[in-house]
Amino acid sequence: MNSDSDSDSDASHISATPPRDSNPPPPPSSSVTPFTSAFNAKCKFSKATSSLARTRSKPGKHSSRVAKPSPPPDTKPSEEESLPDWTPLPTLPYQIRRASDQSRGVSSSESIEMLPAGFFSKSSSFLKFRGSCLNFETSEDNRPLSELSQQNNVETEVAGCSMADWGSKDNSFIPGNPVKLVRKYPNLIGAHVPAPPVKVRKCGGEGNFVKLNLNGRKRKFTKKFNRRKYGERSSYRSHRRTKMNLNNEDCHETASFCDEDGLVTETTQHPQKQGNGGAKFDPVSIEETLSNVRNDPSDDNLVQLLKLAYGYDSFQEGQLETIKMVLAGKSTMVVLPTGAGKSICYQISAMVLPGITVVVSPLVALMIDQIKQLPPVIQGGLLCSSQRPDEVSEIVRLLIQGSMKVLFVSPERFQNPDFLSMFSSGLVVSLLVVDEAHCISEWSHNFRPSYMRLRASLLRAQLNINCILAMTATATTSTMQAIMTSLEIPSDNLVLKTTVRTNLQLSVSMSTNRVKDLLKLIKSSPIAEVRSIIIYCKFQLETDSVSRYLCDNGISAKSYHSGLPAKDRKHIQENFCSNKIRAVVATVAFGMGLNKRDVGAVIHYSMPESLEEYIQEIGRAGRDGRLSYCHLFLDNDTYFKLRSLMHSDGVDEYNINKFISEVFSENKCGKVYSMVKDPASRKFDMKEEVMITILTYLELGEMQYLRLLPQLNVTCILNFHKTSPAMLADKDIIVAEILKKSETKQGQHVFDMLTVVNSIGISATSLSNHLQNLKLKGEITYEMKDLAYCYTILKYPEDFCSMSAHLRKWLSEIQTSKVRKLDAMFDAVTSAVNLCEKKTQGCFNYEQTPCLEGKICSYFQEGDNYDIPNKMNQSSPFLRADIKVFLQSNSQAKFTPRAVARIMHGISSPAYPSTIWSRTHFWGRYTQVDFSVIMEAATLELLNFVGKDVTS
Ligand SMILES: Nc1ncnc2c1ncn2[C@@H]1O[C@H](COP(=O)(O)OP(=O)(O)OP(=O)(O)O)[C@@H](O)[C@H]1O
Numbered sequence: 001m002n003s004d005s006d007s008d009s010d011a012s013h014i015s016a017t018p019p020r021d022s023n024p025p026p027p028p029s030s031s032v033t034p035f036t037s038a039f040n041a042k043c044k045f046s047k048a049t050s051s052l053a054r055t056r057s058k059p060g061k062h063s064s065r066v067a068k069p070s071p072p073p074d075t076k077p078s079e080e081e082s083l084p085d086w087t088p089l090p091t092l093p094y095q096i097r098r099a100s101d102q103s104r105g106v107s108s109s110e111s112i113e114m115l116p117a118g119f120f121s122k123s124s125s126f127l128k129f130r131g132s133c134l135n136f137e138t139s140e141d142n143r144p145l146s147e148l149s150q151q152n153n154v155e156t157e158v159a160g161c162s163m164a165d166w167g168s169k170d171n172s173f174i175p176g177n178p179v180k181l182v183r184k185y186p187n188l189i190g191a192h193v194p195a196p197p198v199k200v201r202k203c204g205g206e207g208n209f210v211k212l213n214l215n216g217r218k219r220k221f222t223k224k225f226n227r228r229k230y231g232e233r234s235s236y237r238s239h240r241r242t243k244m245n246l247n248n249e250d251c252h253e254t255a256s257f258c259d260e261d262g263l264v265t266e267t268t269q270h271p272q273k274q275g276n277g278g279a280k281f282d283p284v285s286i287e288e289t290l291s292n293v294r295n296d297p298s299d300d301n302l303v304q305l306l307k308l309a310y311g312y313d314s315f316q317e318g319q320l321e322t323i324k325m326v327l328a329g330k331s332t333m334v335v336l337p338t339g340a341g342k343s344i345c346y347q348i349s350a351m352v353l354p355g356i357t358v359v360v361s362p363l364v365a366l367m368i369d370q371i372k373q374l375p376p377v378i379q380g381g382l383l384c385s386s387q388r389p390d391e392v393s394e395i396v397r398l399l400i401q402g403s404m405k406v407l408f409v410s411p412e413r414f415q416n417p418d419f420l421s422m423f424s425s426g427l428v429v430s431l432l433v434v435d436e437a438h439c440i441s442e443w444s445h446n447f448r449p450s451y452m453r454l455r456a457s458l459l460r461a462q463l464n465i466n467c468i469l470a471m472t473a474t475a476t477t478s479t480m481q482a483i484m485t486s487l488e489i490p491s492d493n494l495v496l497k498t499t500v501r502t503n504l505q506l507s508v509s510m511s512t513n514r515v516k517d518l519l520k521l522i523k524s525s526p527i528a529e530v531r532s533i534i535i536y537c538k539f540q541l542e543t544d545s546v547s548r549y550l551c552d553n554g555i556s557a558k559s560y561h562s563g564l565p566a567k568d569r570k571h572i573q574e575n576f577c578s579n580k581i582r583a584v585v586a587t588v589a590f591g592m593g594l595n596k597r598d599v600g601a602v603i604h605y606s607m608p609e610s611l612e613e614y615i616q617e618i619g620r621a622g623r624d625g626r627l628s629y630c631h632l633f634l635d636n637d638t639y640f641k642l643r644s645l646m647h648s649d650g651v652d653e654y655n656i657n658k659f660i661s662e663v664f665s666e667n668k669c670g671k672v673y674s675m676v677k678d679p680a681s682r683k684f685d686m687k688e689e690v691m692i693t694i695l696t697y698l699e700l701g702e703m704q705y706l707r708l709l710p711q712l713n714v715t716c717i718l719n720f721h722k723t724s725p726a727m728l729a730d731k732d733i734i735v736a737e738i739l740k741k742s743e744t745k746q747g748q749h750v751f752d753m754l755t756v757v758n759s760i761g762i763s764a765t766s767l768s769n770h771l772q773n774l775k776l777k778g779e780i781t782y783e784m785k786d787l788a789y790c791y792t793i794l795k796y797p798e799d800f801c802s803m804s805a806h807l808r809k810w811l812s813e814i815q816t817s818k819v820r821k822l823d824a825m826f827d828a829v830t831s832a833v834n835l836c837e838k839k840t841q842g843c844f845n846y847e848q849t850p851c852l853e854g855k856i857c858s859y860f861q862e863g864d865n866y867d868i869p870n871k872m873n874q875s876s877p878f879l880r881a882d883i884k885v886f887l888q889s890n891s892q893a894k895f896t897p898r899a900v901a902r903i904m905h906g907i908s909s910p911a912y913p914s915t916i917w918s919r920t921h922f923w924g925r926y927t928q929v930d931f932s933v934i935m936e937a938a939t940l941e942l943l944n945f946v947g948k949d950v951t952s
Pocket of ligand 1: 315339343619
């Protein structure tokens with residue numbers, strides 16, 4: 001309990017149960033999950049003075065109306081205490097007592113500078129690939145390959161080399177130095193062994209649909225190599241039998257840190273890589289082979305192309321059949337394990353096909369990684385919102401002249417009219433690749449509403465695309481079905497292989513002192529000998545404390561999370577890739593797309609939220625094909641914390657209804673509307689992710705009610721400098737309109753961008769550009785704020801109530817699916833621990849690979865449509881009494897059952913932020929009781945209160 005609240009003089013200290021512990025629950029601000037990052041933002045925001053304005057209000061209202069200061073729940077603030085402003089709570093069905101005044105206005109001190117729309121980034125390549133005529137030119141950027149190799153970090157160099165070239169003592173690249181293809185050694189420090197080539201099981205004539213076969217006992221080994229690979233696990237077990245000693249504290253690390261600045265660029269730079277005996281990149285031979293493939297895409301011709309472009313001797317499982325299907329013009333769905341080489345499937349197709357290949361990727365960092373890994377024959381670039389106009393123009397120029405073959409974009413780009421117009425004016429797209437395709441499905445672990453834009457029908461209409469390649473490493477049957485339906489991929493066109501690579505050894509242990517156990521694990525064989533380790537935590541603060549602890553104990557470690565500045569994150573990743581750091585202690589923010597081949601261990605300090613996330617994260621290990629270790633520490637507290645957080649996205653039908661009513665409060669055809677994000681989030685007690693999900697549904701659901709436009713800062717604060725406002729207005733009709741629509745405050749003109757846009761009938765981008773030009777001429781300076789969702793209305797809904805009911809049902813199904821995924825994860829690892837104790841599944845000591853693989857296999861095959869056990873309590877004797885006391889002691893506020901349940905679970909929400917509500921000692925007291933049980937109890941107690949309120 002917070003010390004502040006201990007001193008409460010109101011009734012909140014009287015509770016049916018004693019406080020659970022003397023400390024408040026750990027601040028969720030340490031979490032890195034999307035919802036808790038948003039939570040952090042809210043916490044920060046609520047400390048600042050905030051604007052509550054809505055865009056459709058009169059000029060300046062965004063800065064003039066402000067939330068009423070919040071009465072703290074359990075304690076009265078001292079005068080010096082700078083409490084966050086009280087946010088206007090939604091008008092709730094369970095109203096205890098109205099706060100007396102919620103309309104006090106304070107101007108917002110926040111200002112967000114607006115970026116001109118449509119920014120792009122420069123992409124350069126030292127080789128230009130002219131798509132149609134296949135001329136290879138050396139560009140001005142061209143430098144000796146060796147120089148580029150030196151400039152690039154080890155990640156790129158290693159990624160690029162054939163493992164047959166890794167033969168020297170120091171594991172350096174020696175062209176033409178073949179090594180035996182015996183997969184004998186795990187990823188060890190100083191194990192001066194060449195890594196074998198990555199070889200996985202052959203598809204073996206199983207057609208396009210190959211069933212999952214994760215259970216080690218049932219594996220068929222078509223190759224001697226694979227038998228050896230699996231046999232190695234057994235010998236490893238016996239090795240561990242004698243050597244595993246978790247108490248060995250003697251092993252100290254000596255790896256040092258280096259602060260030299262690394263460079264990661266967004267350009268296509270190609271180290272000499274993909275070595276096949278050091279075969280040089282030969283544009284003429286590649287051109288000839290490409291022409292052969294176009295005439296006859298036979299296995300031999302494609303293997304020849306693979307050799308010349310990448311230096312690999314053969315395709316890995318699933319690659320060849322995918323490429324052949326795409327080249328035959330068939331839309332295809334590929335589910336291959338992490339590190340199985342999915343990228344080559346679209347890269348080779350892009351080389352062969354005549355038009356451009358558009359790759360949709362969820363993260364810019366991922367796009368940059370992919371661009372860096374393109375072979376020299378492919379020029380690639382990306383479009384993202386932070387690029388300068390000249391960078392955009394350069395990309396567009398290269399695309400139009402046919403020099404650029406692969407373009408990376410985010411799904412949000414498909415709502416940008418400038419981007420879409422490129423395709424209507426003749427740019428031919430031969431292939432659209434949807435990377436991390438599971439984001440399309442709301443039943444996946446990582447649903448992104450913007451991926452709803454990638455429906456085949458929309459893509460066909462907008463980009464005239466016929467062939468789509470969907471790629472993921474993690475899709476359950478229901479996720480796969482959702483993706484294939486959405487992208488109209490025929491069920492036969494599925495390439496599906498095992499979800500876990502065979503070179504990963506999985507283990508789990510229960511832990512009551514994770515940090516100590518972690519240290520022991522890292523200092524014991526075999527992980528003591530591993531050079532590169534990733535340790536995954538769930539919360540940002542956890543990464544800091546764990547890495548500090550490791551450093552204090554002689555392990556070179558750095559923490560990595562999204563709260564760090566981008567420059568620091570880049571630096572850490574580069575130092576890790578060049579082995580200057582041994583361990584990265586990271587949140588989920590680290591690793592996606594990371595292709596450091598010799599990561600020898602992935603340790604889960606905290607359990608992931610789903611088996612999908614687990615597979616993604618362990619997929620960073622052993623990408624060189626060598627035996628690698630994946631250990632997970634299981635603890636109940638993390639499970640309860642994560643389960644609570646699963647409910648932070650929940651939303652009531654009542655608030656959805658209010659939200660929709662606000663969206664459609666006017667209905668003028670062609671008018672651009674906006675909703676400022678932060679105040680709306682507090683008003684409807686909805687996180688931004690939820691608001692954008694609803695808006696995207698209104699755009700892309702069964703009926704198109706609105707069209708979303710790019711988000712915009714809608715309030716502009718303008719200063720005139722050279723010419724007087726009146727004189728400038730005489731010459732400039734836009735300025736004249738701005739003057740009409742603006743309010744003057746202390747010499748500054750404050751106006752709403754969309755009011756001007758709607759009255760003159762120009763686009764928001766044109767208005768932004770106009771202001772930018774005036775600024776460049778020295779006429780004005782301006783500041784933008786109030787980031788808002790912008791949209792136009794296409795159809796007015798007939799029945800808000802049924803629409804709200806439908807949306808609530810949909811959103812709660814998504815939430816239930818997430819909760820079930822967490823339960824399935826917890827169930828898989830707990831049962832692995834329990835089964836392995838009984839040693840019934842062939843597991844030994846700390847290795848539980850067969851058990852876990854069995855669980856993972858059935859999860860991905862059968863989905864989560866089974867009765868998953870969970871650890872939550874379904875009742876609590878003091879719950880109702882505690883809720884009653886809580887409501888009595890906070891009678892000045894108003895609550896919904898969900899708000900009460902969140903407080904009891906210690907979850908912040910936009911209208912009930914932890915900065916205020918964690919002061920009550922009920923905060924997080926009932927994390928072990930099922931959320932719905934608390935909601936039910938809260939409903940009953942609130943109804944009692946409403947009754948009392950009405951009669952009094
Ligand atoms: N045929 C091949 N032979 C040998 N190595 C290959 C082959 N194809 C790809 N690789 C290598 O495998 C590594 C992983 O490839 P890639 O990054 O495409 O995997 P992925 O399936 O996209 O993984 P993730 O889902 O984790 O991003 C790369 O270093 C790549 O060069």
